[in-house]
Amino acid sequence: MKATIVLLPGDGIGPEVVHEARTVLDVVAARFGHQFTFTEHLIGGVAIDRTCTALPTPTLAAATAADAVLLGAVGGPKWDDPKARVRPEQGLLGIRKALGLYANLRPVRVHPALAGVSPLKPERVQNVDVLFVRELTGGLYFGWPKFREDGSLHRRAVDTLEYREDEIHRIVALAFKLARGRKKRVTSVDKANVLESSRLWREIATEIAAGYADVTLEHQLVDSCAMRLLTHARSFDVVVTENMFGDILTDEAAALAGSLGLIPSASLGSGRCGLYEPIHGSAPDIAGKGIANPIGTILSAALLLRHSLGLHDEADVVERAVDDVIAGGARTADMLNAPTDKALSTAELGTLVRTAIVDDGYRHATAAS
Ligand code: IPM
Ligand code: MG
Numbered sequence: 001m002k003a004t005i006v007l008l009p010g011d012g013i014g015p016e017v018v019h020e021a022r023t024v025l026d027v028v029a030a031r032f033g034h035q036f037t038f039t040e041h042l043i044g045g046v047a048i049d050r051t052c053t054a055l056p057t058p059t060l061a062a063a064t065a066a067d068a069v070l071l072g073a074v075g076g077p078k079w080d081d082p083k084a085r086v087r088p089e090q091g092l093l094g095i096r097k098a099l100g101l102y103a104n105l106r107p108v109r110v111h112p113a114l115a116g117v118s119p120l121k122p123e124r125v126q127n128v129d130v131l132f133v134r135e136l137t138g139g140l141y142f143g144w145p146k147f148r149e150d151g152s153l154h155r156r157a158v159d160t161l162e163y164r165e166d167e168i169h170r171i172v173a174l175a176f177k178l179a180r181g182r183k184k185r186v187t188s189v190d191k192a193n194v195l196e197s198s199r200l201w202r203e204i205a206t207e208i209a210a211g212y213a214d215v216t217l218e219h220q221l222v223d224s225c226a227m228r229l230l231t232h233a234r235s236f237d238v239v240v241t242e243n244m245f246g247d248i249l250t251d252e253a254a255a256l257a258g259s260l261g262l263i264p265s266a267s268l269g270s271g272r273c274g275l276y277e278p279i280h281g282s283a284p285d286i287a288g289k290g291i292a293n294p295i296g297t298i299l300s301a302a303l304l305l306r307h308s309l310g311l312h313d314e315a316d317v318v319e320r321a322v323d324d325v326i327a328g329g330a331r332t333a334d335m336l337n338a339p340t341d342k343a344l345s346t347a348e349l350g351t352l353v354r355t356a357i358v359d360d361g362y363r364h365a366t367a368a369s
Pocket of ligand 1: 074075089092093247279281
């Protein structure tokens with residue numbers, strides 16, 4: 001198949017991890033006979049430096065016309081001035097909103113070989129497999145009014161948490177559909193004991209559940225959900241929640257898997273074009289050192305193959321290659337168990353994944369002949 005993929009490396013370690021994922025896609029294309037065309041565009045801090053805006057018009061135009069977008073990360077200390085009018089994060093939020101990508105899927109699976117890397121006891125994280133479905137274009141991130149006021153007596157700032165019925169409906173319904181392909185359990189997370197928007201969320205989730213007799217729904221308050229992730233993470237299947245709760249809970253959940261650097265995400269809307277990115281940030285402290293973990297971005301590329309290109313076998317092959325490489329002991333610095341373990345570079349780990357994809361191809365070809 002032919003596909004156009006827009007690359008948005010962004011800031012910090014973004015370019016390093018996107019490079020590894022792109023070359024993984026090259027290997028997939030060669031093995032399966034696809035033709036992927038890549039174009040690279042600016043977003044975030046690098047875009048501010050060159051164009052004075054975090055989401056330049058050519059970037060959005062290219063993304064809109066593409067089959068899929070693969071993004072690294074945005075942000076960094078250089079652009080962190082709280083008074084700045086233009087911020088790197090506006091690029092990311094802007095592209096999510098402009099492409100209508102309301103559903104952010106964040107699968108958190110604990111690889112058996114990494115159970116010892118998590119800060120929790122291995123028996124607590126063994127076999128954890130949670131799919132977070134984070135609402136991505138509403139809530140506190142986008143609600144209006146949103147402003148800051150520096151009065152003569154005091155300073156004041158306002159953010160607004162608003163959700164409309166249709167926004168809640170489409171994300172919760174998606175969670176139910178996805179649960180049907182899994183263990184058929186949905187946990188809807190809210191703060192209904194305090195927030196009006198959460199009470200509406202809970203009401204709508206309950207209404208939707210009536211149409212899915214085969215899927216169980218439970219409601220959980222976000223604070224106790226945060227605790228249950230540390231004590232009984234295995235008891236979750238699909239977790240659906242609003243934008244900011246999802247942002248916070250998924251960083252927490254990533255620690256179960258051993259490292260924030262391992263977790264991919266897919267941001268989807270009603271069309272086929274999706275945005276794929278690791279859930280980690282730009283990690284300015286290690287940028288340019290060649291030691292960042294490329295797995296979250298490589299697994300995001302696998303999600304891209306599956307969700308935007310419909311290439312399921314290809315996505316499985318990439319995920320299997322990552323699993324095999326981890327099982328074989330390959331680690332970047334963030335995944336180490338003991339200080340004596342050897343850390344691979346970003347490029348070395350990427351190369352191992354590509355080799356595993358090629359080797360898997362040979363095994364298949366030999367088995368078939
Ligand atoms: C994420 C990030 C972003 C978010 C930031 C960079 C705006 O933390 O994708 O989780 O909060 O959505
Ligand atoms: Mg986040």
